[in-house]
Amino acid sequence: MVSTHTGIEWTDRTWNPTTGCNKVSPGCTHCYAEAITKRFTQNFPQGFALTLHRERLQEPKRWRKPSRIFVNSMSDLFHEEVPFSFLKEVFEVIRETPWHIYQILTKRHERLVDLADQLDWHENIWMGVSVENQDYIHRVDYLRKIPAKVRFLSCEPLLGALQLDLTDIHWVIVGGESGNRYRPMKLEWAQSIRDQCNSDHVAFFFKQWGGRTSKAGGRLLDGQIWDEMPEAWNLHRQQREEYLTLSNRKSRKARLTA
Template identity: 65%
Template sequence: MANVGTAIEWTDATWNPTTGCNKVSPGCKHCYAERITERFSQHFPQGFRFTLHPERLQEPYRWKKPRRVFVNSMSDLFHEQMPLRFLLEVFRVMRETPQHTYQILTKRHTRLLELDPLIEWPENVWMGVSVENQKYAVRVDFLRQTGARVKFLSCEPLLGPLELDLRGIHWVIVGGESGPDHRPIDPTWVRSLRDQCQRAGIPFFFKQWGGRTPKSGGRLLDGRTWDEFPQTDSLTERQARLSRIGLDTIENTIRDPQSDFVL
């Protein structure tokens, strides 16, 4: 399936150098990626088994227009079956395409921190963890210790009230679950997280109330949408830094990573 374009409100495109995953916590129970795999099975010959797609590594080089890119919307970049070499190749692609902003989410906080010393974190990579209830707020502590420049949380599906330590966190996304078996969200949980973000001066993004479909409940919270994003360097500022180190144009960084990777 094509990796460009998405209905996810907080990003512009998706890029899936791997697909497939397995459930690790309650937020995974009604995994949307698994449902998509089943619905469009002709595009996923390996089903929902973790699968590498080295042929997709070159895709971001073709996108000239800057965009926010959700990495592995159909998988987890820090899955236990992810080879270190392939993971580092994904990071190299992101580093060599600074015109884009990459957004990564994981539920595998332990492996994230284990591999953190081996990762050269590009400025254009935002690293996040999913936090669906208070038990898994521990993921925030692991994220905080990484070298990622921008650190964010996705509290979706939000399954209970959360009290968070937001030190070192730059963005919070909140959303209710969607799908035929969706679990309801309590508005007081959402307002609490919004208020925590406001007190901490952190951008808050409310994605959806959820329901049978993602748009069933709409996106309004107290009469308005909440579409706040972290403030980061512009493409022009990144371009100036590239020029200072001898890379006159972003295009000078383009290469074919697939040629270097063999399964």
């Protein structure tokens, strides 16, 4: 069985109802998901071909601990080969598990917008697009059209300077590439995005510098860790505490009456 726990700093676990993908922009060149499928071939008999995992659909219902869940760390949920009916089932599970936050990240901004009207944007969905350089800045305009509680940008691997319009954007993640063939991120690119976020009051998360390994360059930007989360996260955490207290009370009562 593939572990759903993750070392990704901005999430708690991953859920991969689909795996596999194909490359659409320069951020994909050294795709981490593809590398994993090549390394652990026994877990991915279909390789990096888009594969639906219907048997995983109900997994989040079994995870009682409220978590931030990164949907499809090994794929792209809005990939053209994911049938709309399957996408609807994923969104249905999200609706049925309001104690979790679902972080969905795509590079398929056009399909996202095409299908958005037919999907239910529950409160616990955070929707993001990847923006690796200025050529893909238009993905942000597509994202702005999505009625998600939180809209976020993942600028990882950051491959160039970005001039962002952060209107209606709640959270920005920045990270450098890691792996043997990593493309270094410049200090001024990361500083500029942080400064744009600060002046527009948008939460900024600096994930890593990258390098030969993801931890090689550390996480400090100008001597500081930047782990800001969107405002919605604080609210969800309060609700999560209430949920845990309620669920603990219920289990105690069940034990006492057993």
